[in-house]
Amino acid sequence: MSEGLPDNEDRTYIGTRAPRREDARLLTGRGRFVGGVRPPGTAHAVVVRSPIAHGRLVRCDVKAVGAADGVLDVITPAEAGAVRLPCVSLSPAQPSVSYPVLEETIRYVGQPVAVVVARTAEEARDAADLIDLEFDELPAVVGVETALRPDVPVLHPEWGTNLVADFELGDGAAACEEAFAGAEHVVEMTFRIGRASPYPLEPRGLVARYTEGELTIWASSQAPHHVREHAAEALGLTQDRVRVITRDVGGGFGLKEHLYPDETLICLAAMRLGVPVSWTEAPADRLVASLPARDAVHRARLALDGEGRFVALYADLLGDLGSHPSNVGTSPLAVCATMLPGPYRFDRAGARVRAVVTTTTPTGSYRGFGQPEAAWTRERLIDEAARRLGLDPVELRLRNMITPGELPCSTRTWQSYDTGDYPRALRALRDLVAARPAAAPGDGRRRGVGYSCHVQSTGLGPSSEMKAMGILAGGYETAIVRMEPDASVVVTAGVAGMGQGIETTLAQLAADRVGVPLDRVKVVLGDTLATPYSSLGSIASRSLVVGGGALTRAAVRLRARILAVAAHHLEAAPDDLEITGSAVRVKGDPAARIELSDVATAAWRGWDLPEGAEPGLEERVTYDPVASTYAYGAHAAAVAVDPETGAVEVEGYWVVNDCGVMVNPAIVEGQIRGGVAQGIGMALTEEVAYTADGQPSAEYLLPTALEVPDVEIVLLETPSPHTPGGMKGVGEAGTIGPPAAIGNAVAAALPEIAGGLTDTPITPFAVWSRLDGA
Numbered sequence: 001m002s003e004g005l006p007d008n009e010d011r012t013y014i015g016t017r018a019p020r021r022e023d024a025r026l027l028t029g030r031g032r033f034v035g036g037v038r039p040p041g042t043a044h045a046v047v048v049r050s051p052i053a054h055g056r057l058v059r060c061d062v063k064a065v066g067a068a069d070g071v072l073d074v075i076t077p078a079e080a081g082a083v084r085l086p087c088v089s090l091s092p093a094q095p096s097v098s099y100p101v102l103e104e105t106i107r108y109v110g111q112p113v114a115v116v117v118a119r120t121a122e123e124a125r126d127a128a129d130l131i132d133l134e135f136d137e138l139p140a141v142v143g144v145e146t147a148l149r150p151d152v153p154v155l156h157p158e159w160g161t162n163l164v165a166d167f168e169l170g171d172g173a174a175a176c177e178e179a180f181a182g183a184e185h186v187v188e189m190t191f192r193i194g195r196a197s198p199y200p201l202e203p204r205g206l207v208a209r210y211t212e213g214e215l216t217i218w219a220s221s222q223a224p225h226h227v228r229e230h231a232a233e234a235l236g237l238t239q240d241r242v243r244v245i246t247r248d249v250g251g252g253f254g255l256k257e258h259l260y261p262d263e264t265l266i267c268l269a270a271m272r273l274g275v276p277v278s279w280t281e282a283p284a285d286r287l288v289a290s291l292p293a294r295d296a297v298h299r300a301r302l303a304l305d306g307e308g309r310f311v312a313l314y315a316d317l318l319g320d321l322g323s324h325p326s327n328v329g330t331s332p333l334a335v336c337a338t339m340l341p342g343p344y345r346f347d348r349a350g351a352r353v354r355a356v357v358t359t360t361t362p363t364g365s366y367r368g369f370g371q372p373e374a375a376w377t378r379e380r381l382i383d384e385a386a387r388r389l390g391l392d393p394v395e396l397r398l399r400n401m402i403t404p405g406e407l408p409c410s411t412r413t414w415q416s417y418d419t420g421d422y423p424r425a426l427r428a429l430r431d432l433v434a435a436r437p438a439a440a441p442g443d444g445r446r447r448g449v450g451y452s453c454h455v456q457s458t459g460l461g462p463s464s465e466m467k468a469m470g471i472l473a474g475g476y477e478t479a480i481v482r483m484e485p486d487a488s489v490v491v492t493a494g495v496a497g498m499g500q501g502i503e504t505t506l507a508q509l510a511a512d513r514v515g516v517p518l519d520r521v522k523v524v525l526g527d528t529l530a531t532p533y534s535s536l537g538s539i540a541s542r543s544l545v546v547g548g549g550a551l552t553r554a555a556v557r558l559r560a561r562i563l564a565v566a567a568h569h570l571e572a573a574p575d576d577l578e579i580t581g582s583a584v585r586v587k588g589d590p591a592a593r594i595e596l597s598d599v600a601t602a603a604w605r606g607w608d609l610p611e612g613a614e615p616g617l618e619e620r621v622t623y624d625p626v627a628s629t630y631a632y633g634a635h636a637a638a639v640a641v642d643p644e645t646g647a648v649e650v651e652g653y654w655v656v657n658d659c660g661v662m663v664n665p666a667i668v669e670g671q672i673r674g675g676v677a678q679g680i681g682m683a684l685t686e687e688v689a690y691t692a693d694g695q696p697s698a699e700y701l702l703p704t705a706l707e708v709p710d711v712e713i714v715l716l717e718t719p720s721p722h723t724p725g726g727m728k729g730v731g732e733a734g735t736i737g738p739p740a741a742i743g744n745a746v747a748a749a750l751p752e753i754a755g756g757l758t759d760t761p762i763t764p765f766a767v768w769s770r771l772d773g774a
Contacts, residue, residue, distance in 0.1 A: 197292045
């Protein structure tokens, strides 16, 4: 029995492939996106950005702008230099805990330098071109190794260094060094993980209105309460005077989990003008204005004994924070370090985490949050060890994999794994791959299959651990479930919908736990004035784990209240009653029944209630997890490589995944498939590259339907022992395995260059160059 549930748990909707209720409006053009919000009198804003990577803005002449048609306001660093946004995740001894939204010192191409507001978007764009800007340009600092050189500029002179963080997690270097010294085999490799952009379908956008001293923000956001807190702090308002509304969000992937400097400036413009102001990120700005992620160099070693047993794993992680620590700072690097051991046993495991600033866009959150990078480094090391030792890579993994009998257990990097059967997932995956059709006839391409296994940290919490980690937020969620007098049910939660199907899965939980038809449940999300407080919103594969955990408890309590009122009317014991359809009846006696609406009406009128019962049918529960939950998965990829061009095609892809109790398997599969597509992009095509003078690449190659094969998925189900309802997270599962699985497949196809396949993305040029060199 999962914690918080009755022994006689019934499932009518949980575990079914209920159609996503969001899709009807999204597929018929009735989506409620921020781009469609147009309060009367709305003005339009354009953000003017720096064309250089490093320097100082010495002139920002806006006289010509003020005379342009339709212009209402211009905001420059002179007007907004004191406005700052807070960092939420802080590393030890972090030199700065906030950052300006507008300043004269330039540290990346795309940094905001001004905002122009006009009656129409066209007038705002035309006027923005009239601003006379002059910069005193300085040398750019591009690349993490470059940032550590003594001969490059210090980007923040008051810090005295470009090194922002330097700390260890898990076993220290000295302890691991001792294990390496005594090991029979040591594999050492240096990996470079390319900078990737989350790139949601809907760009960032915001509409702000300031009336009667209150600021209303319509935002495309994963975390509306987070946005409210940051807007209030930055703009000098109390939080009760800020309302944030998020309706449909066209993808987030971590990119939309906080308030950006340009978005803050739109709010400031609305306050200055007293009219609504609308802004949408321009397509040309996306790669320089929205935070990318990944971007790191890992120097890692794996030690094995003479029997192929893993002895030690240690990595020196050097990450690029961009121009300053963002909202999440070094957290992705820290998560990468803590999840480095994966599903394997090690006598010693740890990491050194270092982070530097460069003249590039600040890095932030992206689906997986450090875990794809950890899997890439660990799984490539394992495959290279198998190649050098002449071992089967699957058997090597199975030899070192944590078994169900060893769970729960704590890793060397302080993670408390809960439940699962990691070897079962890998064996099932191997069987799937073995059953694939024979490869295509000889076409000159070389083929290989690669594997990757991971454990996924989900359900971020509890609050006490977040405090210890330096995260300035709580890990709990609150849910309210109410039965109206007509027996319809309304669920209100602080988590946000962003295309992940949370509106549907919360409704399924409530329908089953309360005992009402699914179509009688309404879910309300995304309005800080109407929903309970959520410190984090929908991030870190936690919305269903933590938000759903709170709802599960609330719905169970509401059902008990309903049965207590009905029992009083039927003169029966609550345990003898059941809710079926629209009525409550005595088990085994269909004639002894009362309509559910009559029970609800009596409760809300306060009529004929049991002694001590309060009127109404509403329950509010706050759930602060006792621990994070740990899902897991195994991935395999089959690739074909053209040795003449270096082009890599993913011909087959397989996933075995366990995310605990599945509320809706169709949504689980959809999350995994979408994640795999993003992982394929990270593996093969996606990178925000920079020239030596700090100019970003002009193109960003997302995978299309041609590059993403059919993904065959097998779902396992091991309930979480902690979560009410037994759920674990799945939102990021699909992104973690693909880079390593594809990298290992390419290495299997091209063993002569396997040891040199260390960088993402694995572009045709990178493969061809390695082959040419070999």
